[in-house]
Amino acid sequence: MNDTTSPVQPAGQRGAQGGHGGRFGRAPEKIDPADREQLAESPVPMRRVLALFSPHRRQVAAVTAIIVAISVISMASPFLLRAVIDDALPHQDVSLLLWAVGGMLAVTLVTQLLGVVQTWLTTGVGERVMHGLRTDVFAHLQRQSIAFFTRTRSGEVQSRLTHDISGMQAVITSTATSIASNVTTAVATAIAMIALSPQLSLLSLLVIPPAVWMTRRVALLRRDITARRQRRLADLHSQVEETLTVSGMTLVKTLGAAETTARRFTDTSTDLVDLEMRSQLAGRWRMATMQIIFAAIPALIYLAAGFPATSGGMTIGTLIAFTTLQAGIFRPLMGLLNVGAQWISSMALFSRIFGYLDLPVEIAPPADPVRIDHDTLRGDVRFEAVRFAHDPTSRYAVDDVSLTVSAGTTLALVGETGSGKTTLAGLVARLHDPTSGRVTIDGIDLRDLDPADLARIVGVVSQDTHLVHASIRDNLLLAAPDASDVDLWRALEAAQVSALVAALPDQLDTVVGARGHRFSGGERQRLAIARTLLRNPRVLVLDEATSALDNETERDLQAALERLMKGRTTITIAHRLSTVRPAEQIAVLDHGHVAELGDHDALLAQDGRYARLVAARGGAETEPEPALAA
Structure with a gap:
């Protein structure tokens, strides 16, 4: 593993900065080889992970229900939009217009309120699970012998107690909920698209796969460069941590090493500038091609809607509602592409944390200790x-x-x-x-x-x-x-x-x-x-x-x-x-x-x-x- 005295991001958080997904969702993540090695060395039984959440079964069930409700309720907006364009506006039906617009506002209000409740529940569960793990690991490590701390780097202990357990928040409040949300949203969107127009839905299904493939290729290209940038950023943080402390500055001043350490810091910062530029420019021509494909999708849909053979008598309201749904399906699909990497990263976090919890206590307290009277103790x-x-x-x-x-x-x-x-x-x-x-x-x-x-x-x-x-x-x-x-x-x-x-x-x-x-x-x-x-x-x-x-x-x-x-x-x-x-x-x-x-x-x-x-x-x-x- 990396030197954990450096503030390297935990596995569960690395994907958050792994590229740019634009308006089509976060860039897909690439599985970290270190995570694979961790799981190969210390597999994690799923039942042990689920046991952490068993005291919070009701909250987890409520979060799941809220995610499904948000996805289903959100699908009402395109149908309300169709009613406004096809019926309310052409026929000057003020009553229908008010109901449709009010329905749109109600959908937004309800989904946002449910989102707040979901965040409150998931954050609460995540924080309580993290608190339990953090205190359990801390208490267990205090029972370890001095030999354990002699052979273990202090930075590694600190990393597992802070970075890894903090990464659990991403697992609980981001990874798990995003998987559930993306699945329900993608399914609900696809059903709504088919309900609006089966013909155009088939066209979208033919165009979406190459668009998703191109997006992933660009994201992975940027991920390689971003991984190098993260390592250099960790080096920069390590240099700050090692130098700008009482002990570090004492060493620098007594050795006269200020110029050397400043030069090292400057070189690392220069590398970061170069890597950031390369990250932003990487795959730019692919991005341009991809944007053309994304722009072509609604154009093809409009074209198909103009031909009698493929329009099926589609109204303007249905067309606009359909293109709205079609544009929104990319985000959950891109999110689902991350499931594999997120799953491995999450399990690697659990593996590292459980690894400390499973350490045998070399100097164990007695099961039935001898009771002594301190007042009469001699001290032989x-x-x-x-x-x-x-x-x-x-x-x-x-x-x-x-x-x-x-x-x-x-x-x-x-x-x-x-x-x-x-x-x-x-x-x-x-x-x-x-x-x-x-x-x-x-x-x-x-x-x-x-x-x-x-x-x-x-x-x-x-x-x-x-x-x-x-x-x-x-x-x-x-x-x-x-x-x-x-x-x-x-x-x-x-x-x-x-x-x-x-x-x-x-x-x-x-x-x-x-x-x-x-x-x-x-x-x-x-x-x-x-x-x-x-x-x-x-x-x-x-x-x-x-x-x-x-x-x-x-x-x-x-x-x-x-x-x-x-x-x-x-x-x-x-x-x-x-x-x-x-x-x-x-x-x-x-x-x-x-x-x-x-x-x-x-x-x-x-x-x-x-x-x-x-x-x-x-x-x-x-x-x-x-x-x-x-």
Whole structure:
């Protein structure tokens, strides 16, 4: 599929810009090969699609009835026109004239009112179906493991939640209704034409097929060029999205790439101008030929009406009514030519959406979770012969680890980059499930705990700080929605960031900006720490929680953390000796194994891997503090 960070139109909407049908209807659509591939890979049972609309059966039936009613009622206008021309005007029949003209106005009024009701019903059904799909997909994706988001592009997730589901509106309010409307209109028009003149109807049937064929050829020629134009337009949007953002402009300015990016943008825009010109001029001679054919059709009808052998005593009113119907039959016929492409596009949308809904939940909540009393929870953490691999073909990131972290004590994890520290800590928060073995808190397997209970027990602060684009208050309340302002300020003070927030004009109502860019890395990390501490978790996981802080700020924050860590079970990953030294246990990891285990003094006395890590980073007591991992 295309890079879905670009605002490429969803399948259900692509045909809306696929050419120009003039007054004879929208240009026919060409089936997108990507849609065929999607359906071949993931077929969609029709019963599953219909199940989405089953709660709205009455509204769907009403829409169908309205479409048929509009098509049938509209057919009255040509007959009323014939009555005006053949009877009312020649005979000066004012009463008939008033009735006929009033009937024309009534037809227009009724069909327009029914059209409003149809739009209201179809839009309502479409929006409710989209809302259900959107919320179901969002909720289902939140149940996916971190591994899913690691291997899936964020732009793809956003595209399915926005572009694809929004494309459903075109399926429901355009594709389905247009098929029904075009069928009923074409049938009703053909019946009305035959009722007015069977002879002229036969002539029209002979001329319409080549006219429709020519229209389709012109439309498909333009579609090829328009498809290229859409791809270049997506490139243009992508360049805007990648460049005109905080991160993008920071990169452009620091690399001095403004001239290069401007040149790329100019080249893309120039291509768009060329493609638009070619799109407008493509098949112009065919269009001229087609217009001649369209103009010839009523001329032939007038000619046939002038010969006694073919006129069948046709009146002028009948002739005008017939040509009116004949001109109007092109639009529904052209619409019906789109059915195949629209059907494939629509089913491809359903396939992509159902593909996400059908994703298995790798880390599923327990069917019958163990209920726990948070007030009596101790916080003993145990790793029992734990192994974990990110996928079946890769080596174990954690390999046969057995550790016990008693309640209220600290375990520090050290080791080279890639040794499995973050993966092991992530198992405690159940960001992953062990491939074998188990992780327990107070003897309860984490897989038996309700996810909401586990989130209350285990608090995580990682080096990858994430703040949402909202106020400081909103970011903190994510952890504790019912917290008071007093609670918020207490957490900020514990994280050594209350003075900074108090000095801001809007204080807690200050908007942090996209991903917290208003604040420095250290300030963002302290806000994240305050957010975690607000939950008052029994178990703390600190993954480089102070990595973005300078030495002086880190010492202040570390002192606050040490006070808060008292009475809590803490698992910390840190490169600085000042963070590791006080831990009751230090586990030195090597390729997922626990190579050494003990406290700081005991590990130094062993003169093993830990001692070499300390020595390689400047010695045990050297300032600045030595790092314990590469």
